[in-house]
Structure formats: structure tokens, C-alpha cells
Amino acid sequence: QVQLQESGPGLVKPSETLSLTCAVSGYSISSDYYWGWIRQSPGKGLEWIGTIHHSGSTYYNPSLRSRVTISVDTSKSHFSLKLNSMTAADAAVYYCARQTTPAARDNWFHPWGQGTLVTVSS
Amino acid sequence: SYELTQPPSVSVSPGQTASITCSGDKLGDKYACWYQQKPGQSPVLVIYQDKKRPSGIPERFSGSNSGNTATLTISGTQAMDEADYYCQAWDRSIYVVFGGGTKLTVL
Numbered sequence: 001q002v003q004l005q006e007s008g009p010g011l012v013k014p015s016e017t018l019s020l021t022c023a024v025s026g027y028s029i030s031s032d033y034y035w036g037w038i039r040q041s042p043g044k045g046l047e048w049i050g051t052i053h054h055s056g057s058t059y060y061n062p063s064l065r066s067r068v069t070i071s072v073d074t075s076k077s078h079f080s081l082k083l084n085s086m087t088a089a090d091a092a093v094y095y096c097a098r099q100t101t102p103a104a105r106d107n108w109f110h111p112w113g114q115g116t117l118v119t120v121s122s
Numbered sequence: 123s124y125e126l127t128q129p130p131s132v133s134v135s136p137g138q139t140a141s142i143t144c145s146g147d148k149l150g151d152k153y154a155c156w157y158q159q160k161p162g163q164s165p166v167l168v169i170y171q172d173k174k175r176p177s178g179i180p181e182r183f184s185g186s187n188s189g190n191t192a193t194l195t196i197s198g199t200q201a202m203d204e205a206d207y208y209c210q211a212w213d214r215s216i217y218v219v220f221g222g223g224t225k226l227t228v229l
Contacts, residue, residue: 036218045208045220045222045223046157046165046208046210046220046223047220048216048217048218048219051218059217061216061218062215062216102212102218103217105153105212106153106155106170106171107153107212108155108167108170108171108210109157109165109167109210110167112164112165113164
């Protein structure tokens with residue numbers, strides 16, 4: 001069964017860049033599915049960050065587009081998130097998940113990784 | 123931008139039926155899906171394409187979507203169903219929109 005595992009630093013300084021990786025196992029990252037990042041601020045709801053296909057096609061949340069880069073490495077079966085100019089407002093649990101086509105009306109995320117907590121502090 | 127609105131909280135007695143709504147402009151023309159999130163855990167997909175259940179999701183979970191409202195219904199609610207529930211839909215301007223979440227309390 002497909003499993004996703006996020007990894008990366010739990011602490012980032014203000015103005016610096018967050019780098020996270022999601023390792024995919026039990027399923028080919030080069031399949032027809034897409035791979036997405038979602039975050040959840042403490043005590044808050046879910047916010048979609050962006051999504052990538054193994055071909056390199058990307059979709060980003062317009063509110064974060066200027067600061068986000070998502071990439072994929074099919075040889076390592078993982079995809080990555082970079083979010084620059086971090087502020088306290090970016091502190092959250094960051095999840096990766098498998099997604100159906102984001103441009104389609106019926107897209108959803110399943111399954112999700114366990115999430116990784118990112119704190120922003122100097 | 124497109125918005126999905128959920129009630130912040132819903133309460134239900136064990137064994138009764140819980141209904142959680144998700145409202146958005148012409149939501150019935152789109153597909154809605156639902157996630158369950160228990161404290162300290164990742165979200166889990168419980169309904170997709172308005173009313174389909176992923177493998178392993180109990181039959182007591184069902185969904186509907188019409189007009190401006192999608193509804194998640196939990197029949198014979200159990201204590202283990204106490205969780206936060208989020209709806210999600212597609213919009214051409216942003217691709218992915220989540221509702222604000224509803225805390226289901228089983229009293």
C-alpha cells in the first residue's frame with residue numbers, strides 16, 4: 001500500500017527558506033496520480049500549497065505561488081517543497097499526499113503522510 | 123475567490139445521525155469530498171465524488187451534494203467518530219478549496 005513520509009528541519013529562521021521532502025513507497029511516483037503539499041497552522045484548518053506530476057507539471061495556490069517551488073525526483077521516488085521568505089505565519093504542520101488530477105472537478109487527496117511540524121523562530 | 127463554509131461545531135448523541143454541511147456557490151455543480159481528522163493524526167479521506175467511500179471506510183458514512191450544499195451524514199454515530207471534518211472541492215481559480223472544518227462532538 002502507498003505510504004508517504006515527510007522529512008525536513010523542524011525549525012526555520014524568519015526570512016529563510018523551508019525545504020521539505022516527501023518519500024513515496026509502495027506505489028510508483030511515476031503513475032497517473034499527482035503529489036501534493038498541504039499545511040495546517042496550529043488549531044486551524046487545511047490550506048493547499050501546491051501539487052506536482054511526475055512529468056514536472058505543477059499547480060500552485062495563487063496566494064503562495066510567488067514563494068513556492070515544488071519539484072520531483074522520480075529516481076529517488078520523492079518530491080520536495082521549497083517555501084522562501086518564511087515568517088511566523090508559515091508555522092504549521094506540513095503534509096504531503098497523493099492527489100487525483102488537480103485540474104479536474106473531482107480531485108481529492110488520499111492517502112496523507114503523517115505530517116511534520118515546522119516552527120519559525122530565530 | 124471560492125469559499126466553502128462549514129459550521130464550526132456539531133453535536134450528536136451516540137447511535138444518532140450526524141449531519142455536517144458544507145456550503146459554496148453552486149457547489150452541486152462540482153464534486154465534494156470529505157476528510158476526517160482525529161487529534162494528533164493526519165486527515166483521512168472518508169467520502170469522494172460526493173458520495174463514494176474509499177476502501178475501509180464504514181458504511182455509516184455517506185454523502186450528498188445538491189444546489190449550494192454538500193452534506194456528510196454519519197448514521198449510528200459512534201464515539202470513535204468524534205473528530206474534525208473538512209470538506210474540499212475544486213474551483214477553476216484555485217484548483218483546491220477546503221472548508222474551515224467542523225468539530226463533531228459525540229455526547
